[in-house]
Amino acid sequence: MAIIEVSGLVKRYGGVAALDGVSFSVPEGEIFGVLGPNGAGKTTAVECTAGLRRADAGRIRVLGLDPVADARRLRRSIGVQLQQAQLPENIKVWEALDLYASFYERPRDWRGLLAEWGLAHRRDARFGGLSGGERQRLFIALALVGDPKVAFLDELTTGLDPQARRDTWDLIRRVRDGGVTVVLVSHFMDEVEELCDRVAVLDRGRVVAVDTPTGLIDGAGGGHRVRFRPLTPLDDALLTALPEVIAVSRDGDQVTVTGTGDVATAVTGALARGHVLVADLRIDRRTLDDAFTALTGRSFQP
Amino acid sequence: MPISSGTLPASVVKLTAVEAKLLAREPGSFFAVVIPLFILVIFGFSLTPGDAVLLPTTLAIGVGLVGLYLVPTTLATYRERGILRRLAATPLRPEALLAVQLLLQLGLAVLGCGLLPVAVGALLGAAVPRPGLVPWAVAVFLLGAVAMFAIGLVIAAVAANGRSANGIGVLLYFPLAYLAGLMQPRHLMPEALAQAGEFTPLGAFVRSLRDLWAGDAPHPVHLGIMAAYAALAGLAAAKSFRWE
Numbered sequence: 347m348a349i350i351e352v353s354g355l356v357k358r359y360g361g362v363a364a365l366d367g368v369s370f371s372v373p374e375g376e377i378f379g380v381l382g383p384n385g386a387g388k389t390t391a392v393e394c395t396a397g398l399r400r401a402d403a404g405r406i407r408v409l410g411l412d413p414v415a416d417a418r419r420l421r422r423s424i425g426v427q428l429q430q431a432q433l434p435e436n437i438k439v440w441e442a443l444d445l446y447a448s449f450y451e452r453p454r455d456w457r458g459l460l461a462e463w464g465l466a467h468r469r470d471a472r473f474g475g476l477s478g479g480e481r482q483r484l485f486i487a488l489a490l491v492g493d494p495k496v497a498f499l500d501e502l503t504t505g506l507d508p509q510a511r512r513d514t515w516d517l518i519r520r521v522r523d524g525g526v527t528v529v530l531v532s533h534f535m536d537e538v539e540e541l542c543d544r545v546a547v548l549d550r551g552r553v554v555a556v557d558t559p560t561g562l563i564d565g566a567g568g569g570h571r572v573r574f575r576p577l578t579p580l581d582d583a584l585l586t587a588l589p590e591v592i593a594v595s596r597d598g599d600q601v602t603v604t605g606t607g608d609v610a611t612a613v614t615g616a617l618a619r620g621h622v623l624v625a626d627l628r629i630d631r632r633t634l635d636d637a638f639t640a641l642t643g644r645s646f647q648p
Numbered sequence: 649m650p651i652s653s654g655t656l657p658a659s660v661v662k663l664t665a666v667e668a669k670l671l672a673r674e675p676g677s678f679f680a681v682v683i684p685l686f687i688l689v690i691f692g693f694s695l696t697p698g699d700a701v702l703l704p705t706t707l708a709i710g711v712g713l714v715g716l717y718l719v720p721t722t723l724a725t726y727r728e729r730g731i732l733r734r735l736a737a738t739p740l741r742p743e744a745l746l747a748v749q750l751l752l753q754l755g756l757a758v759l760g761c762g763l764l765p766v767a768v769g770a771l772l773g774a775a776v777p778r779p780g781l782v783p784w785a786v787a788v789f790l791l792g793a794v795a796m797f798a799i800g801l802v803i804a805a806v807a808a809n810g811r812s813a814n815g816i817g818v819l820l821y822f823p824l825a826y827l828a829g830l831m832q833p834r835h836l837m838p839e840a841l842a843q844a845g846e847f848t849p850l851g852a853f854v855r856s857l858r859d860l861w862a863g864d865a866p867h868p869v870h871l872g873i874m875a876a877y878a879a880l881a882g883l884a885a886a887k888s889f890r891w892e
């Protein structure tokens with residue numbers, strides 16, 4: 347069942363359409379990504395959905411509630427981490443969590459959240475003294491302290507180092523596994539590819555595609571490429587017979603195989619079974635970047 | 649708009665406690681309390697017994713500093729940092745934070761101003777209003793504070809960020825303090841400016857206080873001027889206040 351339904355969302359700023367007919371729906375229990383370059387309208391779309399902005403047109407239902415008309419009821423069941431929201435410099439970590447917990451009828455135990463998000467040792471630190479990563483983890487903890495059914499997380503891992511990003515992804519998966527639907531705004535392709543069950547790709551205020559990350563990459567056409575130089579004779583039929591393979595082409599002694607899904611494993615497996623020795627094996631995996639370029643005709647510039 | 653629902657009064661209590669701690673950690677609050685006290689002590693030594701000018705002057709400085717400097721800077725900073733917007737996403741409304749802040753800052757003004765008569769009593773025998781005028785004194789204090797806070801709210805509404813709110817507050821404070829006669833005795837000021845000063849909120853406030861200290865009830869015109877500023881600035885702030 348869809349926990350979020352958005353259709354025909356329009357939002358204009360001074361006559362310019364930031365959102366121009368955005369539609370998507372999110373089933374319960376998904377990590378749903380909203381991906382796009384800066385200025386694509388991601389944040390606006392999510393803020394309208396979370397009831398922080400009023401859309402000019404369109405229909406939004408979150409948990410069956412209208413974010414404008416039922417704003418007060420909705421705010422009890424959602425958690426939000428905003429991109430440009432800070433806390434007072436002098437508030438202590440525990441004070442912020444304790445305060446935000448008091449806003450909700452059945453909050454989570456904030457001490458548990460503190461430990462879960464690696465902030466237990468920073469309990470008495472002031473917000474102004476936290477590192478970028480600590481601040482980000484505190485914001486996520488604040489978004490979850492009300493025990494929400496839906497969490498909106500905007501640019502979740504901005505300011506985190508690579509290890510902290512991976513740790514955060516693991517925690518977000520745990521949040522979903524705990525039954526919280528997560529809407530994740532991101533301009534990081536790897537993050538979306540790694541974390542999201544499904545993705546809406548936004549460009550210039552429009553949804554250009556909604557699919558799983560794998561579906562988007564495969565749908566972009568061309569698929570992945572495997573290139574190698576055979577050292578022993580190779581019959582192309584060995585490869586074209588594989589369901590993952592789309593085409594095999596030769597350029598001198600160089601062979602290029604294009605295909606979908608896990609074409610690399612299929613090709614290397616077939617070569618091994620056919621006792622074909624190869625050199626200079628290269629695998630070019632298509633990424634969401636390629637999918638974005640294919641969808642919009644432009645390269646993705648965050 | 650109601651600011652709470654369901655179980656929320658407990659959260660308003662907690663918000664008040666946290667905001668009070670934050671206010672106490674803010675150096676600006678310390679200065680707003682200490683500067684009037686400092687002026688009082690410096691000038692207190694040359695005071696003639698029964699003086700009815702210094703205490704009203706420092707009281708007005710205290711209320712002016714909180715209203716024109718602390719109120720706008722705090723609120724504009726809260727908006728600039730997205731704190732009001734973040735609260736808008738919770739069951740608590742940002743209006744609650746605004747209300748709690750104004751009450752706490754009023755408390756700070758009361759605390760700061762309360763210290764002044766105590767300090768005076770300890771230092772020397774400067775006059776205080778006679779007991780019959782105490783209700784008037786409370787009314788004048790509240791009216792003056794509300795008028796200054798309302799102007800502070802307008803600054804918070806129009807300022808782009810905390811720093812510019814601070815700048816506007818300071819820029820506005822000095823001419824208002826001068827016109828009110830807080831910087832120079834009234835008889836040394838050009839007559840036109842001294843008269844114009846009576847129509848400023850801080851001027852009406854300090855005149856009312858001086859009347860009280862001289863043993864008279866405040867003049868209705870001065871009360872009316874403060875009420876008018878409170879109403880007009882309050883309305884302007886309510887119309888123009890931005891939450892983000």
